[in-house]
Amino acid sequence: TTGAAALIGAGLATDEGLVRALALYGYATLAVNLVVTVLGSSLDRYVQGRLIANTPDCDDRWARRQAGRFLAAYLFGIPIAEIRPAEAAKEAADAGGPKNLQEVVVYSRRAGNLDLAALRVAAAEAGPEGRMAAGLSKREVDAQSVVQMTGLIAEYMRYGRATMGYRFFAALDAQLDLAQTPISRPDKQIQARFGVTSGHQVRES
Numbered sequence: 001t002t003g004a005a006a007l008i009g010a011g012l013a014t015d016e017g018l019v020r021a022l023a024l025y026g027y028a029t030l031a032v033n034l035v036v037t038v039l040g041s042s043l044d045r046y047v048q049g050r051l052i053a054n055t056p057d058c059d060d061r062w063a064r065r066q067a068g069r070f071l072a073a074y075l076f077g078i079p080i081a082e083i084r085p086a087e088a089a090k091e092a093a094d095a096g097g098p099k100n101l102q103e104v105v106v107y108s109r110r111a112g113n114l115d116l117a118a119l120r121v122a123a124a125e126a127g128p129e130g131r132m133a134a135g136l137s138k139r140e141v142d143a144q145s146v147v148q149m150t151g152l153i154a155e156y157m158r159y160g161r162a163t164m165g166y167r168f169f170a171a172l173d174a175q176l177d178l179a180q181t182p183i184s185r186p187d188k189q190i191q192a193r194f195g196v197t198s199g200h201q202v203r204e205s
Contacts, residue, residue, distance in 0.1 A: 049091025068154030135180035148172035149195030
């Protein structure tokens with residue numbers, strides 16, 4: 001958006017220096033956006049792989065994060081969807097990190113998985129009542145908050161610091177979007193704090 005606005009401004013400006021500056025900024029911004037759009041997922045995996053490989057005790061940290069998620073899911077009775085190769089497993093191994101990293105994937109609820117597309121269809125067909133029927137209840141939202149945060153707590157309690165936290169917060173954010181009623185950004189932060197606090201209790205019990 002800013003790149004396009006800069007190019008429009010360059011077309012309207014009369015000062016030659018300003019035209020060049022706006023045009024340069026506009027084309028540079030559009031180029032960066034294009035690269036991120038085309039290579040975004042690859043860049044994300046590359047960065048993840050480097051972070052994993054360059055973190056001391058990365059293999060044990062990874063195992064604790066996944067074990068914490070597994071434990072919380074078990075305690076809340078939420079089935080494990082699958083244990084699969086981690087998204088950045090190849091990139092981490094290529095960077096000198098542990099090989100064959102596995103990731104625990106947990107269902108949204110006991111009854112199975114729910115995705116945003118299905119929730120939108122339900123809301124479109126039956127309005128708020130459809131979302132209420134299809135979405136995650138408050139209890140299920142609370143459970144997901146604990147599941148997604150307990151892995152980080154398991155790592156934190158051993159090392160005094162958790163890494164790769166943004167991946168777990170992103171996973172929680174995706175689950176919170178499936179709630180029966182839309183959750184605001186401040187309320188999502190409250191849910192994350194609830195998950196952290198409850199995760200401590202899970203690990204200490």
